[in-house]
Amino acid sequence: MGAPQGCVLSPLLFTLLTHDCVTRYECNRIIKFADDSTVIGLVRNGMETASRSEVEHLLGWYDSNNLALNVSKAKELIVDFRISEGAHQPLEIKGVAIIFYEDRDFQGHHYECYSDCGNLQSYVSRCNSIRIDSGCWIIYEHPNYTGYQYFLTKGEYRDYQSWMGFNEKVRSCRMIPTVSTLPYRGSYRVRVYERPEFGGQMMEFTDDCPSVHDRFHYQDIHSCNVLEGYWLFYEHPNYRGRQYFLRPGEYRRYNEWGALTSRIGSFRLIMDCY
CATH class of the missing domain: 3.30.1370 (Ribosomal Protein S8; Chain: A, domain 1)
Structure with a gap:
C-alpha cells in the first residue's frame, strides 16, 4: 500500500x-x-x-x-545526569541472532530471528537444527510461547535431539533480555508459594536450588513471584525434566508459567550466556 x-x-x-x-x-x-x-x-x-x-x-x-x-x-544518544560518568557498552543492532534450519546439520531453508517471535510457521515449516550467534533463547514447541520449552545458549545444535527436543516442532521463540547485548548484573529474588494465589507457606530464594523438596519441604509450587532476575524452573531435581522460563512478574497459578502440573523439582537463575 x-x-x-x-x-x-x-x-x-x-x-x-x-x-x-x-x-x-x-x-x-x-x-x-x-x-x-x-x-x-x-x-x-x-x-x-x-x-x-x-x-x-x-x-x-x-x-x-x-x-x-x-x-x-541509526545513532545512539546517551543523556547521563550522574555526577560521575559510568561505563556504557555501545548498543549493537542485530548483534544477537538465532537461526532456524528446516533440515539437519544446518541445511535447507533457514530463517534468522533477532527478537521474540510468537509464530515461526510463517518463516519455517519445521526445525531440525539451530545455530545461535550469542545470548540466551527460549524456544517453544507451539505458537504464542506454549508447549515444551527449551533453554538454549550460544552454540550449534545439529538436530533436535541435541536440545533434548521430542520432534521437529519449534513454533515460537523468546530472547532473554538480560543478555540481549549486556549481561544482567543485578540481583536475583523469587518467592515460591505452597498454594495458588500466593497462599500457604512462602520461601524466598536468591540462588540456585537443586532440590525444592530439601529446601522448601514441599514437592509442589502452585504460585510464585519473580521479584528480580530471570529464572528457569525444572520438573525434576538437579535441573532435569521439563523447563519453564520465568520473567519478573506474578504467577498466580502454575499454568501461567506453562506447566501442566505444580510439580517443580529444582530451579536456577539465568546468568551470562556468552
Missing part, C-alpha cells in the same frame, strides 16, 4: 500501518515518523535491559512487516 508524497491519505495510511508498533516496557517510548523513528528508554540504577530489549523488539516488528532498518544511519 502506498500513496504519492503529500497525499492527504498518507498520514492515515501511516497510522494504520504502525498502530501495533508499541513499546513492551512502560519506561520506554517510541516516537514514530515515516523515515526517522526514535526509541526513548529510561535507565534506572544502571539497568539498560528494558531499553536494549525495546530496540530488539522494534527490529522484530520491522521484520514482521517486511521493513528494513538502515543500520548505517
